[in-house]
Amino acid sequence: MTWTEALIGVLREGVLLALALAAPALAGALLAQVTREVLFGASLTVDGEHVPYLLVAVVAVLSWLAILALSGAYEHKILGSGTEEYRRILRAAVGALAVAVLGVFLTRAQVARGFVMSLAPLVAAWTLFGRYLARNWLARQRAKGLQMRRVVVLGRPDAVLEAVRHFRGALDQGYAVVSACVVGEAPEEVVEELAMPVLPPGDPLAAVTEQRAEILAIAGTEALPTGALRTLAWDLEGTGVDLMVVPTITDVAGPRVSVQPVAGLPLLLVEPPRLTGGARVVKSLIDRVTAVVLLVLLSPVLLVIAALVRFTSRGPAIFRQTRIGRDGKPFTMWKFRTMTERAEQDLDKLVTLNEHDGLLFKIRDDPRRTAVGRWLRRFSLDELPQIAHVASGKMSLVGPRP
Structure with missing residues (x-):
């Protein structure tokens, strides 16, 4: 043609x-x-x-x-x-x-x-x-592979491969990667997974012209020399080819990311994952209604578990602990008790067996754990009482742990 x-x-x-x-x-x-x-x-x-x-x-x-x-x-x-x-x-x-x-x-x-x-x-x-x-x-x-915009990706091998995976996973967006310009030597497994022409980064514009691409996507700008991105933008002026930069923060929702220029430097501003306005009211309403329904449906299961915990070991069925919740406010969190009544007092004797650093104390086979507690922990059933916190608005069904 x-x-x-x-x-x-x-x-x-x-x-x-x-x-x-x-x-x-x-x-x-x-x-x-x-x-x-x-x-x-x-x-x-x-x-x-x-x-x-x-x-x-x-x-x-x-x-x-x-x-x-x-x-x-x-x-x-x-x-x-x-x-x-x-x-x-x-x-x-x-x-x-x-x-x-x-x-x-x-x-x-x-x-x-x-x-x-x-x-x-x-x-x-x-x-x-x-x-x-x-x-x-x-x-x-x-x-059907039609009406697609042809893309050439430029960057480090790992960044190029990650970008190509995202493009291939969203073909409905209309992007088809036709070639890759790799900075450095690309491992054989990367070349095999790319399954496309892999060219050296010396002249990406030649690759764009050869592949009749409409977009040049830069994956990982740290692989480019200082000023290379600006030079590419100048070289592409008047060619009808768009310049696209693929950010490294691929695990953050798009609406939370915006560009904020500071002294001529474009910075990516990542908003905290927090709902506001009507969306927050709707989510809170859904959480509470769902929690109430779950409490009603699971009430027989909760009673059986509480009885097993209470009558197979000394101590209450519910373990209470103060946690920091939303807006830094403390609240008392409920869980089914999975350890012996003297678990807190026996902690000092097991400090040397800690398998984690920092404030977290955890042992794979903790001797303080009861037989029923092991079973509850295995299936995360010990956290079922927290549904009551969701119903009262202290916790959310989906969100960060307190």
């Missing part, structure tokens, strides 16, 4: 995609026009002249497409994945409504408020529906 044929193919696909995305918006505008004509039965008057509502609807759609473009709703990087695509459409809808109200005010058009107020929501709703259909089509194409 020649570059001319490829360009024609891209333009043809772009026109078809634009028509597919514009059609629902036009349908929404026409529906608003029909609603206006049928329900309100009036015409639009501008400076004493009659203007068909159909013409107004078509102009509104063209304006809507322009507002979408200005809102970045057609950017390639947001199409087909995530929620940013939908958020931009909703923001554009608010802007379109404001523009419509301002236009009516400036032209002094005699138009019913119902038409203006119904046009923007209908066009936005149909646009969202069109994007949903287009996203489903795009997902099916990507599942």
